[in-house]
C-alpha cells in the first residue's frame with residue numbers, strides 16, 4: 001500500500017488533566033520550539049472541552065496554525081436540546097475544535113461506550129466537519145488468547161459499516177493496545193506493524209480511494225525516545241499521545257520524529 005501521500009499526524013490527549021493556565025503556557029512553549037524548527041508532521045491537541053476556547057485563542061495568539069485544537073469526546077446527540085451535561089459536535093465546532101477523539105478505551109471500559117455510540121458520534125462530528133480520531137484496541141487477555149486481529153477488525157468494521165468510510169475522511173483510527181496505555185512501555189514494533197497493516201487492509205477493502213484520506217495512528221506510551229522508530233513503520237501514519245502531551249517539550253519531541 002502506498003503511504004507516500006500522508007504526512008504524520010501527532011495528536012495529544014490530555015485526558016482529565018491540565019488547566020486553563022496550562023493550555024495557555026503549553027501553546028506559548030510549543031510555539032517557541034516550533035519557530036526554531038517546524039516539524040513536517042501535522043499536529044493536534046485534544047483537551048477537556050472547558051479548556052478548548054482558551055487553547056484555540058492561545059494557539060491563534062502564538063500564530064501556531066500547524067496545531068489543530070480538539071476535544072476528547074462528543075455527545076451522540078446533535079444540535080441542542082434537553083440533554084443535561086452533554087456537549088454536541090456543533091458546540092465543539094463553535095468553540096474551535098477541528099479534531100475529536102471517539103471511543104477511547106477509557107470511555108469504552110469505564111463509561112460504557114459501545115461501537116454503536118461510536119458510530120453516532122463519528123456521524124455527528126462528520127456533519128460538523130470535525131475530524132474524528134477513533135480508538136480501537138485489545139486487552140492483554142485478548143492478545144494472549146491470540147484474538148488481537150479479530151477484536152481490532154471487529155471494532156474497525158463496526159465503524160466503517162455503521163457510518164461509511166467517508167465520515168472518517170481527514171480523520172483516523174488509532175490503534176491503542178489497552179495494556180500499553182499509560183504503562184510506560186509501548187507495544188513493540190513487531191506487535192504494532194501487523195495490526196496497522198490489517199487496519200489499512202480493512203480500510204482499502206471498504207474503499208481503496210477513500211481509504212487514502214484516513215490515517216492509522218498508534219497510541220500507548222509514545223514518547224520522544226520511541227517515537228522515531230514507531231513513526232517510521234510503513235503503516236503507521238502518526239501517534240496519539242497521552243502522558244507525553246502534557247509537556248510541550250516532549251510533545252514537540254514526538255512531532256519532530258514525524259514525516
Ligand code: PGA
Pocket residue numbers: 013176180181182183184219220221222240241242243244
Ligand atoms: P499514553 O496514553 O500515551 O499516556 O499511554 C495514550 C492514550 O490513552 O491515548
